[in-house]
Amino acid sequence: GAVVSQHPSWVICKSGTSVKIECRSLDFQATTMFWYRQFPKQSLMLMATSNEGSKATYEQGVEKDKFLINHASLTLSTLTVTSAHPEDSSFYICSARALTGANYEQYFGPGTRLTVT
Protein backbone atom coordinates (compact mmCIF):
# COMPACT_ATOMS: atom_id res chain seq x y z
CA GLY A 1 0.00 0.00 0.00
CA ALA A 2 0.90 3.67 -0.25
CA VAL A 3 3.05 5.22 2.47
CA VAL A 4 2.61 8.61 4.08
CA SER A 5 5.21 9.91 6.49
CA GLN A 6 5.14 12.75 8.99
CA HIS A 7 7.91 14.61 10.71
CA PRO A 8 8.42 15.12 13.56
CA SER A 9 6.56 12.33 15.34
CA TRP A 10 6.39 14.40 18.49
CA VAL A 11 7.34 17.91 19.49
CA ILE A 12 7.28 19.97 22.65
CA CYS A 13 7.37 23.72 22.31
CA LYS A 14 6.87 26.77 24.46
CA SER A 15 3.80 28.93 24.29
CA GLY A 16 4.14 31.65 21.65
CA THR A 17 6.52 29.77 19.37
CA SER A 18 5.74 28.27 15.96
CA VAL A 19 5.99 24.63 14.96
CA LYS A 20 6.18 23.15 11.46
CA ILE A 21 4.93 19.64 10.69
CA GLU A 22 5.78 17.93 7.41
CA CYS A 23 3.66 15.38 5.58
CA ARG A 24 5.15 13.43 2.70
CA SER A 25 3.76 10.88 0.28
CA LEU A 26 6.71 8.53 -0.18
CA ASP A 27 5.77 6.40 -3.15
CA PHE A 28 3.03 8.33 -4.90
CA GLN A 29 2.09 11.85 -5.87
CA ALA A 30 -0.71 13.66 -4.12
CA THR A 31 -2.29 16.79 -5.52
CA THR A 32 -4.48 16.91 -2.43
CA MET A 33 -3.62 16.14 1.16
CA PHE A 34 -5.73 16.51 4.27
CA TRP A 35 -4.88 17.64 7.79
CA TYR A 36 -6.76 16.28 10.78
CA ARG A 37 -6.58 16.95 14.49
CA GLN A 38 -7.39 14.44 17.20
CA PHE A 39 -7.82 15.28 20.87
CA PRO A 40 -7.45 12.53 23.50
CA LYS A 41 -10.13 9.87 23.32
CA GLN A 42 -11.88 11.69 20.47
CA SER A 43 -12.27 11.11 16.78
CA LEU A 44 -10.38 12.75 13.95
CA MET A 45 -11.64 16.15 12.88
CA LEU A 46 -10.74 17.61 9.50
CA MET A 47 -8.91 20.91 9.75
CA ALA A 48 -8.12 21.71 6.15
CA THR A 49 -7.59 20.44 2.65
CA SER A 50 -4.15 21.13 1.21
CA ASN A 51 -4.02 21.69 -2.54
CA GLU A 52 -0.77 21.57 -4.48
CA GLY A 53 -0.01 24.94 -6.00
CA SER A 54 -3.00 26.74 -4.53
CA LYS A 55 -4.45 27.90 -1.25
CA ALA A 56 -5.67 25.47 1.34
CA THR A 57 -9.35 25.13 2.13
CA TYR A 58 -10.11 25.40 5.83
CA GLU A 59 -13.00 23.91 7.76
CA GLN A 60 -15.33 26.21 9.61
CA GLY A 61 -13.85 27.31 12.90
CA VAL A 62 -10.23 26.65 11.94
CA GLU A 63 -8.13 29.81 11.88
CA LYS A 64 -6.20 29.97 8.63
CA ASP A 65 -3.76 32.54 10.00
CA LYS A 66 -2.92 30.28 12.91
CA PHE A 67 -2.62 27.03 11.00
CA LEU A 68 -0.60 27.83 7.89
CA ILE A 69 -0.62 25.17 5.19
CA ASN A 70 1.76 25.03 2.26
CA HIS A 71 1.60 22.33 -0.42
CA ALA A 72 4.76 23.13 -2.30
CA SER A 73 5.12 19.93 -4.30
CA LEU A 74 3.21 16.81 -5.24
CA THR A 75 4.76 14.91 -2.36
CA LEU A 76 4.99 17.45 0.46
CA SER A 77 2.51 19.44 2.53
CA THR A 78 3.44 21.37 5.65
CA LEU A 79 1.34 22.58 8.55
CA THR A 80 2.73 25.41 10.66
CA VAL A 81 1.10 26.12 14.00
CA THR A 82 1.89 29.76 14.65
CA SER A 83 2.05 31.34 18.08
CA ALA A 84 1.16 28.04 19.66
CA HIS A 85 -0.82 27.92 22.90
CA PRO A 86 -1.48 25.03 25.29
CA GLU A 87 -4.93 24.51 23.78
CA ASP A 88 -3.24 23.68 20.47
CA SER A 89 -1.73 20.60 22.08
CA SER A 90 -3.12 17.70 20.10
CA PHE A 91 -2.34 14.84 17.74
CA TYR A 92 -2.08 16.08 14.14
CA ILE A 93 -2.51 13.57 11.32
CA CYS A 94 -2.24 14.05 7.58
CA SER A 95 -3.62 11.87 4.81
CA ALA A 96 -3.57 11.54 1.06
CA ARG A 97 -5.50 9.59 -1.52
CA ALA A 98 -3.65 7.03 -3.57
CA LEU A 99 -4.77 4.77 -6.38
CA THR A 100 -4.75 1.20 -5.08
CA GLY A 101 -5.83 -1.24 -7.73
CA ALA A 102 -8.92 0.32 -9.21
CA ASN A 103 -9.82 2.46 -6.22
CA TYR A 104 -8.65 5.65 -4.57
CA GLU A 105 -8.06 4.93 -0.90
CA GLN A 106 -7.05 7.26 1.91
CA TYR A 107 -3.72 6.62 3.59
CA PHE A 108 -2.76 8.27 6.82
CA GLY A 109 0.54 9.37 8.22
CA PRO A 110 1.67 8.18 11.67
CA GLY A 111 0.73 11.49 13.27
CA THR A 112 2.57 14.22 15.16
CA ARG A 113 1.96 14.71 18.84
CA LEU A 114 2.28 18.39 19.74
CA THR A 115 2.60 19.53 23.34
CA VAL A 116 2.67 23.25 24.05
CA THR A 117 3.92 24.20 27.49
Place this chain on the structure above:
Amino acid sequence: GIQVEQSPPDLILQEGANSTLRCNFSDSVNNLQWFHQNPWGQLINLFYIPSGTKQNGRLSATTVATERYSLLYISSSQTTDSGVYFCAVELGGGNDMRFGAGTRLTVKP
Protein backbone atom coordinates in the same frame (compact mmCIF):
# COMPACT_ATOMS: atom_id res chain seq x y z
CA GLY B 1 -23.18 17.53 6.74
CA ILE B 2 -23.09 13.78 6.71
CA GLN B 3 -23.49 11.99 10.03
CA VAL B 4 -21.42 8.91 10.80
CA GLU B 5 -22.45 6.93 13.86
CA GLN B 6 -20.59 3.97 15.28
CA SER B 7 -21.74 1.46 17.83
CA PRO B 8 -21.00 0.33 20.40
CA PRO B 9 -18.74 3.09 21.70
CA ASP B 10 -16.88 0.65 23.94
CA LEU B 11 -16.52 -3.09 23.82
CA ILE B 12 -14.71 -5.45 26.18
CA LEU B 13 -14.13 -9.02 25.05
CA GLN B 14 -12.44 -12.09 26.31
CA GLU B 15 -9.74 -13.42 24.02
CA GLY B 16 -11.23 -15.79 21.48
CA ALA B 17 -14.64 -14.13 21.35
CA ASN B 18 -16.27 -12.74 18.20
CA SER B 19 -17.65 -9.24 17.77
CA THR B 20 -19.55 -7.04 15.36
CA LEU B 21 -19.00 -3.31 15.04
CA ARG B 22 -21.53 -1.15 13.25
CA CYS B 23 -21.30 2.07 11.26
CA ASN B 24 -24.38 3.99 10.12
CA PHE B 25 -24.13 6.93 7.73
CA SER B 26 -26.75 9.46 6.78
CA ASP B 27 -26.09 9.99 3.06
CA SER B 28 -24.87 8.18 -0.03
CA VAL B 29 -21.11 7.82 -0.02
CA ASN B 30 -18.45 7.36 -2.62
CA ASN B 31 -16.06 5.56 -0.33
CA LEU B 32 -16.12 3.88 3.06
CA GLN B 33 -13.08 2.65 4.90
CA TRP B 34 -12.50 0.91 8.22
CA PHE B 35 -9.37 1.74 10.18
CA HIS B 36 -7.72 0.43 13.31
CA GLN B 37 -5.87 3.00 15.37
CA ASN B 38 -3.11 1.35 17.33
CA PRO B 39 -1.90 2.55 20.75
CA TRP B 40 0.71 4.76 19.09
CA GLY B 41 -1.93 6.58 17.05
CA GLN B 42 -1.21 5.07 13.65
CA LEU B 43 -4.28 4.48 11.52
CA ILE B 44 -4.11 1.14 9.78
CA ASN B 45 -6.27 0.59 6.70
CA LEU B 46 -8.45 -2.46 7.24
CA PHE B 47 -10.93 -2.33 4.41
CA TYR B 48 -11.91 -0.16 1.48
CA ILE B 49 -15.55 -1.15 1.23
CA PRO B 50 -18.12 1.24 -0.27
CA SER B 51 -20.32 -1.79 -0.94
CA GLY B 52 -20.27 -5.56 -0.73
CA THR B 53 -18.34 -7.94 1.48
CA LYS B 54 -14.62 -8.46 1.97
CA GLN B 55 -12.60 -10.75 4.19
CA ASN B 56 -9.03 -10.58 5.38
CA GLY B 57 -8.04 -13.29 7.81
CA ARG B 58 -10.05 -13.00 11.01
CA LEU B 59 -11.61 -9.75 9.89
CA SER B 60 -14.43 -9.23 7.46
CA ALA B 61 -16.65 -6.31 6.53
CA THR B 62 -19.96 -5.81 4.82
CA THR B 63 -21.44 -2.57 3.54
CA VAL B 64 -25.07 -2.31 2.48
CA ALA B 65 -24.97 1.00 0.66
CA THR B 66 -28.70 1.14 -0.03
CA GLU B 67 -29.40 0.90 3.71
CA ARG B 68 -26.44 3.11 4.67
CA TYR B 69 -24.62 0.92 7.08
CA SER B 70 -21.47 -1.11 7.32
CA LEU B 71 -20.43 -3.90 9.68
CA LEU B 72 -16.97 -5.00 10.76
CA TYR B 73 -16.66 -8.53 12.08
CA ILE B 74 -13.78 -9.67 14.23
CA SER B 75 -13.57 -13.39 14.89
CA SER B 76 -11.44 -15.21 17.46
CA SER B 77 -10.28 -11.90 18.89
CA GLN B 78 -6.73 -11.50 20.17
CA THR B 79 -5.25 -9.02 22.63
CA THR B 80 -3.46 -7.35 19.72
CA ASP B 81 -6.88 -6.44 18.28
CA SER B 82 -7.30 -3.91 21.08
CA GLY B 83 -7.49 -0.28 20.04
CA VAL B 84 -9.98 2.04 18.42
CA TYR B 85 -11.81 1.10 15.25
CA PHE B 86 -12.97 3.94 13.04
CA CYS B 87 -15.36 3.99 10.16
CA ALA B 88 -14.83 6.88 7.73
CA VAL B 89 -16.77 7.91 4.65
CA GLU B 90 -16.02 10.04 1.64
CA LEU B 91 -18.84 11.87 -0.10
CA GLY B 92 -17.39 12.43 -3.53
CA GLY B 93 -14.28 12.14 -5.63
CA GLY B 94 -11.32 14.04 -4.25
CA ASN B 95 -13.01 14.78 -0.97
CA ASP B 96 -11.84 14.31 2.57
CA MET B 97 -13.05 11.55 4.85
CA ARG B 98 -15.49 12.09 7.70
CA PHE B 99 -14.97 9.90 10.71
CA GLY B 100 -17.31 8.29 13.17
CA ALA B 101 -16.59 8.56 16.87
CA GLY B 102 -14.98 5.13 16.91
CA THR B 103 -15.41 1.91 18.88
CA ARG B 104 -12.85 1.33 21.60
CA LEU B 105 -12.15 -2.40 21.77
CA THR B 106 -10.40 -4.04 24.68
CA VAL B 107 -9.56 -7.72 24.40
CA LYS B 108 -8.61 -9.33 27.69
CA PRO B 109 -6.38 -12.41 27.92
